[in-house]
Amino acid sequence: MNQKQNHARVSDSGSQIAPVVEQARAGSRTAFEQLVDLFQGDIFRMAYYRTRSSMDAEDLTQEIFMQAFKNLDRLRMAERFRGWLFKIALNRIRDFNRKKKFRALFGALDDNDKVAQPYGERSDRAEALDKLMIQDFWKQVGMFLDKLSRMEREVFMLRFMDHLSIKEISQAMGKSESTVKTHLYRSIEKFKKEHSMRQFLQEATA
Amino acid sequence: MSTDREHHLDENQLLWAVVEEAELPLPLREHLSACPQCSANKEMIEQDLVRMGQMAERLSPSPRRRVSLPVEKAHRSIQWSWGWRACMGAVAATALILIITWWSPTTRTTHRDNANMLALEMQEAEQLMTEVGRLVENALPYMYSDISTESNATLDEEFMQFVIPSIEDEILSYDLEKGGVWLC
Incomplete structure (x- = not known):
């Protein structure tokens, strides 16, 4: 998938899903299940990128959709469902990470947290790939993201890893589009200087 | 305008083109679409970003279980019907109280x-x-009426007339002294 295809996926999604959202809002359980089918993967990955634990990501995905299901009648514009869903997800993941940090302060990490070793978790889909490459990739991404400010990191991830449009990012983060663009500019500027990471990406996909 | 078209995009302009091409002024956009070198520079950054997104997606696990929704509708309808019943009960109780109050002997x-x-x-x-x-x-009040001037008004007038005669009486007495005629 190239950049243009990504953009197409992002921009078309709002108008395409609006009728389904309307049906779900009217009380159709089937319609909401359709929305789950459409977005479960995106939300799961979003949670995974930010927790690096598939178990936590699964739990968070479940909670995020439950919250969306309960509050769907509060969504005013059906075509904004995607941004709205990601907003719920962002808040939920932020709460999760905050609690996790708090627990870590008192050394109360549970088994689930211990599983969430950074860059080390393998997926079924990636079994065929070299384990070293997977670890390398997440290490490179982690190192790069650590160089960004919180806002830059969030905007960058939402744009290039979660494939949200600038408008959707603005909605999800509750910031103006110009603020989002400014943070995006700064993060891309830093990304451009990450020569080793960019070289790794080019080699890995060659 | 012509200089914008002739010169390549600088670092800042290139990055803005990646963020959102529409942010660039029209001459720069025209240059970008016409200039192979600037387009290549822009695409290089964009492709690296797309590669990163693709790899992140590919190297992430898939969700193992499907999101399960609660039996929300049925549960909701039960809750709603209980709420409805409670509401109707409250209305009936209020109506009953009003009827009793209306027909009670004290207010009837x-x-x-x-x-x-x-x-x-x-x-x-x-x-x-x-x-x-x-x-x-x-x-x-009645108890003060005996001592008030109101009840002895006629006596007081005679008494006052005696004590202080009127001017006419004075003139009459003066005439009598001078040998005048008695008028009364």
Whole structure:
């Protein structure tokens, strides 16, 4: 998938899903299940990128959709469902990470947290790939993201890893589009200087 | 304008083109679409970003279990029906209280009672007006009426006339002394 295809996926999604959202809002359980089918993967990955634990990501995905299901009648514009869903997800993941940090302060990490070793978790889909490459990739991404400010990191991830449009990012983060663009500019500027990471990406996909 | 078209995009402009091409002024956009070198520079950054997104997606696990929704609708309808029942019960109880209050002997008033009450009120009003009239004539209580000047008004006038005669009386007495004629 190239950049243009990504953009197409992002921009078309709002108008395409609006009728389904309307049906779900009217009380159709089937319609909401359709929305789950459409977005479960995106939300799961979003949670995974930010927790690096598939178990936590699964739990968070479940909670995020439950919250969306309960509050769907509060969504005013059906075509904004995607941004709205990601907003719920962002808040939920932020709460999760905050609690996790708090627990870590008192050394109360549970088994689930211990599983969430950074860059080390393998997926079924990636079994065929070299384990070293997977670890390398997440290490490179982690190192790069650590160089960004919180806002830059969030905007960058939402744009290039979660494939949200600038408008959707603005909605999800509750910031103006110009603020989002400014943070995006700064993060891309830093990304451009990450020569080793960019070289790794080019080699890995060659 | 012409210089924008001739010169390549600088670092800052290139990055803005990646963020959102529409942010660039029109001449720069025209240059970008026409210039192979600037387009290549922009695409290089974009492709690296897309690669990163693709790899992140590919190297992430898939969700193992499907999101399970609660039996929300049925649960909701039960909750709603219980709420509805409670609401209806409250309305019925209120109506019952109102009916009992309306028909109770203490608050129930007939037309006849109303007429009697009206007559009684009119009588009381008449008595009140009589009393007001009396007070306008003499506001003093009865116990003070004996010592007040009001009851001895005629005597006082005669007495005062005796003590201080009027001017006419003085003139008459003067004429008598001078041998005038008795007028009375």
